[in-house]
Amino acid sequence: MIAEAHSKVQARHLKRNAYLYVRQSTLRQVFENTESTQRQYDLRRRALALGWKLDQIVVIDSDLGQSGASAVDRQGFQRLVTEVGLGRAGIVMGLEVSRLARNSTDWHRLLEICALTDTLILDEDGIYDPAHFNDRLLLGLKGTMSEAELHVLRARLRGGILSKARRGELEMRLPIGFVYDAERQVRLDPDARIQESVRQLFRTFRRSGSATATVKAFREQGLQFPRRLYRGPQKGEVLWSELEHSRVLWVLHHPRYAGAFCFGRSRQRRHPDGHHVFVRLAPEEWTALIHDAHEAYISWEEFEQNLQRLRDNAHAQGADRERGAPREGPALLQGLTVCARCGERMTVRYHVQGGRRVPDYMCQRQGIERAQPVCQQIHGQALDAAIGRLLVETVTPLTLQVALQVQQELESRAEEGARLRRQEIEHVRYASDLARRRYMQVDPDNRLVADSLEAEWNAALRALAQAQERYEQHRQTDRAELDDQQRASILALAQDFPRLWNDPRTSDRERKRMARLLIADVTLLKGADLTAQVRFKGGATHTLRIPLPKPAWMLRQTPPTVVTAINALLDKHTDGETAEALNRQGLTSGEGKRFHRAMVARLRTVYALPSRYARLRARGLLTLAEIAASLQVVPDTVKIWRRAGLLAAHRYNDKGQCLFEPPGPGAPRKFRHQDKIRDRSAASTPNSNPPNR
Numbered sequence: 001m002i003a004e005a006h007s008k009v010q011a012r013h014l015k016r017n018a019y020l021y022v023r024q025s026t027l028r029q030v031f032e033n034t035e036s037t038q039r040q041y042d043l044r045r046r047a048l049a050l051g052w053k054l055d056q057i058v059v060i061d062s063d064l065g066q067s068g069a070s071a072v073d074r075q076g077f078q079r080l081v082t083e084v085g086l087g088r089a090g091i092v093m094g095l096e097v098s099r100l101a102r103n104s105t106d107w108h109r110l111l112e113i114c115a116l117t118d119t120l121i122l123d124e125d126g127i128y129d130p131a132h133f134n135d136r137l138l139l140g141l142k143g144t145m146s147e148a149e150l151h152v153l154r155a156r157l158r159g160g161i162l163s164k165a166r167r168g169e170l171e172m173r174l175p176i177g178f179v180y181d182a183e184r185q186v187r188l189d190p191d192a193r194i195q196e197s198v199r200q201l202f203r204t205f206r207r208s209g210s211a212t213a214t215v216k217a218f219r220e221q222g223l224q225f226p227r228r229l230y231r232g233p234q235k236g237e238v239l240w241s242e243l244e245h246s247r248v249l250w251v252l253h254h255p256r257y258a259g260a261f262c263f264g265r266s267r268q269r270r271h272p273d274g275h276h277v278f279v280r281l282a283p284e285e286w287t288a289l290i291h292d293a294h295e296a297y298i299s300w301e302e303f304e305q306n307l308q309r310l311r312d313n314a315h316a317q318g319a320d321r322e323r324g325a326p327r328e329g330p331a332l333l334q335g336l337t338v339c340a341r342c343g344e345r346m347t348v349r350y351h352v353q354g355g356r357r358v359p360d361y362m363c364q365r366q367g368i369e370r371a372q373p374v375c376q377q378i379h380g381q382a383l384d385a386a387i388g389r390l391l392v393e394t395v396t397p398l399t400l401q402v403a404l405q406v407q408q409e410l411e412s413r414a415e416e417g418a419r420l421r422r423q424e425i426e427h428v429r430y431a432s433d434l435a436r437r438r439y440m441q442v443d444p445d446n447r448l449v450a451d452s453l454e455a456e457w458n459a460a461l462r463a464l465a466q467a468q469e470r471y472e473q474h475r476q477t478d479r480a481e482l483d484d485q486q487r488a489s490i491l492a493l494a495q496d497f498p499r500l501w502n503d504p505r506t507s508d509r510e511r512k513r514m515a516r517l518l519i520a521d522v523t524l525l526k527g528a529d530l531t532a533q534v535r536f537k538g539g540a541t542h543t544l545r546i547p548l549p550k551p552a553w554m555l556r557q558t559p560p561t562v563v564t565a566i567n568a569l570l571d572k573h574t575d576g577e578t579a580e581a582l583n584r585q586g587l588t589s590g591e592g593k594r595f596h597r598a599m600v601a602r603l604r605t606v607y608a609l610p611s612r613y614a615r616l617r618a619r620g621l622l623t624l625a626e627i628a629a630s631l632q633v634v635p636d637t638v639k640i641w642r643r644a645g646l647l648a649a650h651r652y653n654d655k656g657q658c659l660f661e662p663p664g665p666g667a668p669r670k671f672r673h674q675d676k677i678r679d680r681s682a683a684s685t686p687n688s689n690p691p692n693r
């Protein structure tokens with residue numbers, strides 16, 4: 001073997017460096033398995049024996065403390081591959097070389113590169129030249145077997161866990177509120193304060209329907225939530241701290257609180273870049289889910305309802321704002337609207353109109369997800385107002401129920417808080433009693449111990465005093481709230497819902513809350529007008545038809561009736577007279593304004609209505625010049641005759657300018673050549689030169 005080894009090591013190999021690759025997979029191995037590290041460094045001596053000099057031996061051990069399942073993120077292994085690839089390595093050494101890489105792909109790539117760059121490989125069993133087929137085969141096998149070994153090991157471990165889990169017998173870390181008893185059965189935590197806190201969390205969520213509101217309620221009432229420590233010197237102890245949002249979510253998502261044993265709620269998935277991500281699975285994909293495995297805090301139905309509620313709330317924040325908890329903003333029906341076309345929940349968007357925020361109800365989820373136009377967009381102002389009126393009309397029989405519900409809610413909330421705080425006092429009192437007994441039992445001569453025990457006792461007494469103070473403080477505020485303002489507003493709600501609804505001091509949020517107590521949902525369909533199908537809680541329905549607000553350009557448009565009226569009036573009247581006539585009839589412009597002369601003139605041009613002048617000319621009326629010419633008199637004579645009533649004329653504008661009726665049989669007959677003139681006027685074409693309008 002040695003001879004063979006020496007035949008493989010050539011002068012060209014010795015010219016290049018020897019790389020010693022030291023690998024430990026986890027930090028624990030680094031600490032506990034120092035012997036293995038020792039063996040890896042022993043290889044250095046082998047290299048020296050084979051002829052490499054000490055300064056030629058490069059140790060790569062930067063992967064210490066990292067798992068070897070993939071080459072990614074393992075700088076040491078990457079560096080090794082690079083060095084080999086550049087032809088700088090004469091030999092690569094490693095303990096059980098196949099473990100150089102735990103991943104077969106990495107390993108085969110290294111072999112390939114070693115073969116190309118004429119690099120040798122050395123492990124405890126011998127020396128290999130990857131350029132030789134037999135050696136490469138052997139090394140390949142070693143790599144494959146190493147991977148298989150790892151797999152089998154893992155599968156065996158996991159198999160044992162899985163079969164235990166499927167039977168529901170696997171002992172797992174229990175969430176707070178549960179403990180294993182002496183028979184290793186899962187029981188509710190015998191500590192009443194812990195138990196009550198968990199129950200309080202579920203109660204608060206049931207009432208408020210939101211994790212954030214639950215956190216808020218705990219903070220407002222000065223309540224704490226337990227947490228068990230799993231690490232560190234205080235392992236196993238319970239720590240009381242402020243409730244956090246993530247903790248509420250965690251508790252709500254944990255099936256154990258519903259008495260179910262579960263295993264495999266998430267799966268680890270490896271990304272192409274080597275990172276691992278945990279993917280949450282749907283309950284039907286879990287490895288094990290055993291209902292009623294032990295005592296529970298809530299029923300499985302409630303557990304599922306809670307998750308549904310969380311999902312609804314989450315949607316409200318993200319993809320679409322459906323059924324979220326009431327938020328700021330005036331949109332009364334936020335979270336209550338449903339699109340009648342596609343059945344999706346509609347979202348709210350605001351736009352500013354006249355300095356106020358006006359809601360639009362949009363159905364756009366399909367649009368956003370599939371890049372399609374918005375399905376429906378509905379102006380919310382008229383709709384909200386109509387719903388408000390409907391509520392004010394309908395609410396009276398329901399009012400009392402609502403009021404009672406609110407009152408009950410407030411009372412039970414206060415009572416629960418008080419109970420928890422009383423328990424806290426009990427807990428602290430027990431601790432202080434214990435400290436006192438310890439102090440009493442100690443030998444008074446043992447000053448050191450006695451002093452520290454006394455300090456402990458004092459601290460416990462202080463904690464007790466604080467807990468009592470908190471209890472008193474909250475009891476008083478709770479009572480005050482119930483006595484004065486709350487009771488008053490409840491009574492107000494019961495007695496006078498319409499007044500409360502219309503009171504400008506009532507916040508949007510309150511109105512929304514009231515709407516939610518009464519309305520299940522509102523289905524909207526936009527057609528010629530807006531149809532809103534209101535479904536009340538309790539099943540009653542009511543259909544509202546609301547005229548759609550006109551778009552801006554249409555709002556400014558002159559109604560067709562007005563245009564027709566103008567057309568008719570111009571037959572008999574000037575622009576100014578027409579405007580007055582329209583105003584007398586109570587007609588207004590598209591913008592709701594009174595008419596005046598210039599407006600009529602503009603509308604005439606816009607709608608291509610013939611002017612008064614054109615109309616009169618079309619009827620054959622003559623200008624002053626024309627009639628003067630036809631009568632062979634000067635224009636002033638025509639004016640005199642007109643004033644005398646001898647000639648008929650019609651004003652065509654508001655400056656008093658007129659057109660004249662052609663002289664008929666009743667025309668002045670003062671002329672010597674009457675007949676001759678009439679003949680001539682009949683033959684002459686009318687003067688085409690129009691006077692100023």
Ligand SMILES: [Zn+2]
Pocket residue numbers: 339340341342343344363364375376
């Ligand atoms: Zn839709």
